[in-house]
Amino acid sequence: MALAALKHVRIAGVASAVPKQVVSNTDYSVIPEEQLAKIIKYTGIRYRRWAPKELCCSDLCQASAERLLEDLSWKREDISVVVFVSQTADYPFPATAQILQERLGLPKSCLAFDVNLGCSGYTYGLFVLGSLLEATGLKRGLLLAGDVSKMHGDCDPASALLFGHAGSATAMENARDTKPIYFEMGSDGGGFKVIYVPAGGCRNPVGANSFQKETLESGGSRGATDVVLDGAEIMNFTMREVPVSIKRLVEYAGRSVTDIDAYVFHQANLFINTQVARKIGIKADQTPTTLYDFGNTSSATIPLTITAQLRDRIAANSMRVVMSGFGVGLSWASTYWDTENVVCPELVEV
């Protein structure tokens, strides 16, 4: 487990965007109504936002960034770094960060690159961008994070009801007089098959057989280009790594778990997040959630929860916030952040 602190960068603003279209999990007809109600209760997910075919993650990130830059009154020429964190890039190559540099009207002097992470991607991204700014002294950067993933089989109840679409933009800048941002991060690649898409990369290129559906024990079916989710092992991984990560982080930041105003967890499953809260020893009202309305939006869940649930509080007060992303990789990253003068626009709908 890696502990680190960034002492001379601050998070200046957070914005999020979702597609307008709402889908309801109550409309899913593959499984009986009673079982569906139980899944909705345990996952906490009732509605999800769904992108039309032509809308990519980069479009949602761009919309978030446009709004955030406007509200911050930042000049585009002051931005030196663009990091795009996603598992749904526009093309196999080039990186989407370059495309966004041009679309956002940012200078050619920008560093721009992609990071392939999901559940832990937002907090990882804060560390990657913050470290670059701090190490180089470059003035300002944008973290663009989210996913528009359709890599789940509609016929597999284990994944069909979980994912929604969202993008986000977070502004970071070099700052002399600011409070440190603390991080605790780790990886467990031995569990990569706990959440993965078997076909579509170099290891298993897509072929004619990739789309054949295999019948599952649950009664559903899944092809090789659909996501595989092992709920039991996700639960075990989360219980094993996340509470201890958060406790170590909070201690490293010189705080106790009860000092924290809000714990913003990656939003994947309400039951699992409730167990994490129990294990840390915190109350449910310290853990804002957006699962009911938006589901799991991958690396966008944390900024989206800040936008949808903490916006007014963050604008009005300084808050002690812990953010924790955990999942696909397997990978996790937790962040302690003393918020200060954060610009947080209302949710953008595209």
Place this chain on the structure above:
Amino acid sequence: MQELEQFVTHFENAVEGIEPNSLTPETQYHKIAQWDSLALLCLLAMIDCEYQVQIPGMALKQCDTLRDVYNLVASRKLLEAA
């Protein structure tokens, strides 16, 4: 023995829809009407909460009765303590 009975009670409380005192150590837990993937998550959460160990899904699949699951949990606890 008392600990095994306690384990069965924890299981009854953890999994939704089970009547108190309706199961025994010899119950084939995976054959009860309430057993599904969500019940599995509830069982794992209960084991983590009450016994502070994690049981791999594959190891759990080898267990037929609640007694088997309890024995697995007890052996994990011993391993952790060693």
